[in-house]
Amino acid sequence: MANETPVVQHFIRQIVAADNASGKHGGRVVTRFPPEPNGYLHLGHAKSICLNFGIAAENGGTCHLRFDDTNPGKEDIEYVESIKEDVRWLGFQWDLLRHASDYFEVFYRGAEKLIRLGLAYVDDLSADEVRAYRGTLTEPGRNSPWRDRGVEENLDLFRRMRAGEFADGAKTLRAKIDMAAGNINLRDPAIYRIRKVPHQNTGDAWCIYPMYDYAHCVSDAVEGITHSLCTLEFEDHRPLYEWFLEKLDLPNDPALTEPLRASGLWLEPSRPQQIEFARGNLNYTVMSKRKLIALVQDGLVDGWDDPRMPTLAGVRRRGFTPAAIRTFWERAGISKQNSVIDVGVLEGCVREDLDARAPRRMAVIDPLKLVIANLPEDHEETLAFPNHPKDESFGTRAVPFSRELWIEREDFMEAPPKGFHRLVPGGEVRLRGVGIVRCEEVAKDAAGTVAELRCTLDADTRPGMPGAERKVKGTIHWVSARHALPAEIRLYDRLFNVADPDDDSDGKTYRDHLNPESKRILRGYVEPSLGEAAPEAHFQFERLGYFVADRRDHAPGRPVFNRTVTLRDTWAKLAKG
RNA sequence: UGGGGCGUCGCCAAGCUGGUAAGGCACGGGAUUUUGAUUCCCGCAUUCGCAGGUUCGAGUCCUGCCGCCCCAGCCA
Numbered sequence: 001m002a003n004e005t006p007v008v009q010h011f012i013r014q015i016v017a018a019d020n021a022s023g024k025h026g027g028r029v030v031t032r033f034p035p036e037p038n039g040y041l042h043l044g045h046a047k048s049i050c051l052n053f054g055i056a057a058e059n060g061g062t063c064h065l066r067f068d069d070t071n072p073g074k075e076d077i078e079y080v081e082s083i084k085e086d087v088r089w090l091g092f093q094w095d096l097l098r099h100a101s102d103y104f105e106v107f108y109r110g111a112e113k114l115i116r117l118g119l120a121y122v123d124d125l126s127a128d129e130v131r132a133y134r135g136t137l138t139e140p141g142r143n144s145p146w147r148d149r150g151v152e153e154n155l156d157l158f159r160r161m162r163a164g165e166f167a168d169g170a171k172t173l174r175a176k177i178d179m180a181a182g183n184i185n186l187r188d189p190a191i192y193r194i195r196k197v198p199h200q201n202t203g204d205a206w207c208i209y210p211m212y213d214y215a216h217c218v219s220d221a222v223e224g225i226t227h228s229l230c231t232l233e234f235e236d237h238r239p240l241y242e243w244f245l246e247k248l249d250l251p252n253d254p255a256l257t258e259p260l261r262a263s264g265l266w267l268e269p270s271r272p273q274q275i276e277f278a279r280g281n282l283n284y285t286v287m288s289k290r291k292l293i294a295l296v297q298d299g300l301v302d303g304w305d306d307p308r309m310p311t312l313a314g315v316r317r318r319g320f321t322p323a324a325i326r327t328f329w330e331r332a333g334i335s336k337q338n339s340v341i342d343v344g345v346l347e348g349c350v351r352e353d354l355d356a357r358a359p360r361r362m363a364v365i366d367p368l369k370l371v372i373a374n375l376p377e378d379h380e381e382t383l384a385f386p387n388h389p390k391d392e393s394f395g396t397r398a399v400p401f402s403r404e405l406w407i408e409r410e411d412f413m414e415a416p417p418k419g420f421h422r423l424v425p426g427g428e429v430r431l432r433g434v435g436i437v438r439c440e441e442v443a444k445d446a447a448g449t450v451a452e453l454r455c456t457l458d459a460d461t462r463p464g465m466p467g468a469e470r471k472v473k474g475t476i477h478w479v480s481a482r483h484a485l486p487a488e489i490r491l492y493d494r495l496f497n498v499a500d501p502d503d504d505s506d507g508k509t510y511r512d513h514l515n516p517e518s519k520r521i522l523r524g525y526v527e528p529s530l531g532e533a534a535p536e537a538h539f540q541f542e543r544l545g546y547f548v549a550d551r552r553d554h555a556p557g558r559p560v561f562n563r564t565v566t567l568r569d570t571w572a573k574l575a576k577g
Numbered sequence: 578u579g580g581g582g583c584g585u586c587g588c589c590a591a592g593c594u595g596g597u598a599a600g601g602c603a604c605g606g607g608a609u610u611u612u613g614a615u616u617c618c619c620g621c622a623u624u625c626g627c628a629g630g631u632u633c634g635a636g637u638c639c640u641g642c643c644g645c646c647c648c649a650g651c652c653a
Contacts, residue, residue, distance in 0.1 A: 008590070169651065185580090331601060345603085422613090436611095472611090
């Protein structure tokens, strides 16, 4: 087996362990993955998924999948289905599926409580005015003229906001904190805004919707979350997270969560702790929702599940495995340092996983005819090939062999560079599982291109014969021309040809760095056993790389294979210098 | 002199109460190999952003610099 990825006790594992030891949350560990259903999940989300589900599993805890659907209009039901599918595909099962919208009534009651406490007010300022009053990074803001309305007036106004009496944007409910705070999040942040748009879950029951800072911490508490893991940019939202939870005191105010008892969604409320970690970035790709959606909408890629996309749907179609992605994020670690991990690490994880579990096959993607001249025209035999070189449990398969074969064009060179171990005029090479052939003749077409190789097979070197052990420099793969199945082979490479496509400091944007060679479609030949391959089945095409039967286009009569990743290739590296 | 974070090997990342720099990936070398794959050995930071200081001893403590990231949505 491959190297073990050590499990490092990163700071979050340490915090959870310490909390368990001190009995902070009664020894419970409850986490959640809270995506907003406004896009497809990508590799960055996978880091968070692995962390949240992983921490829960390691501690005998539970993990919830919660859709953060507080902004209808930006969100869509299409995304919730894809998110659920991707999380399951990654190998995780949530203990509970919720939506922030399940708690709308709780949020509302909490807001009234804040008003009654004199901690929230209805503001009539427009969005532009609020911005003007907010101050800047270096100057304090000013209080809104509506900041000191009385409790009764605020209550009345807020109820009328809910009742739909005011237009979108006419009023907001704001927390009364400190307009001079250095932390801008504390300058009377909005709690509720008016949006007269239907919600995918609650329809037109509401026309006011809670803001993230308010909805998120309350959702966490209401679900009994113990450790609320999020990314670094929320670090300066933490004081607000704490503020809401302290003021609302959900564990001790049953009236707030009363609606959940009625709907059967009630759980013991907790006092969760927000912990931030650094996002996971990869080089040679973009991960922002905006850019991903632009790639799809502008037709720069073939959809959300284009095998070149960093979306989970994309890498899945490319042939990356859930286990490889999980190993990858474990290997990358969890810390608070902004970092960019080399995609090579991910590719390495994929190779590692697939080496262990992908059956071997032979395929030729750039065919060159090789004729074994000392075999009769009608020669035909069936060879038994092991499906895995190190794991007998994979069994064997039948591979037809005959006089005319396809070999890889790059496995023959008339004028080879030093160190070339493959076929050359007059030279010898081993045909995988067959024996040693010598190239006697090179036939060319009118244009001077090599059209066919005529070789002789040394019968004494065939498996089981006394000369079978004879050493030759190279072994090449092949496929019997008469039996081969034509197949579409899709070769994928990185979508961008620069490490940091987000860097536009030189005036170029990510669009200027698209790799024109990122997708190449070839017609090749595969051995007959591949005709029965199921969609999404992984194989190693010997000496070429790992391939997967395309999830959508592959069919019994029409084989389509995507190259997931090449094999490590020391020769290619040497040859390039 | 706004607030909040972060700076340890090419890329990640441990290092917690100061005791003399884990590990992974990459890379280099060697062995095995009917995949130039896999596997297996061996090597790979006298140094922890910089400069001072405390100490017998500092990546770990103190001081001062420098650099990078995030925040001025009625987005999340």
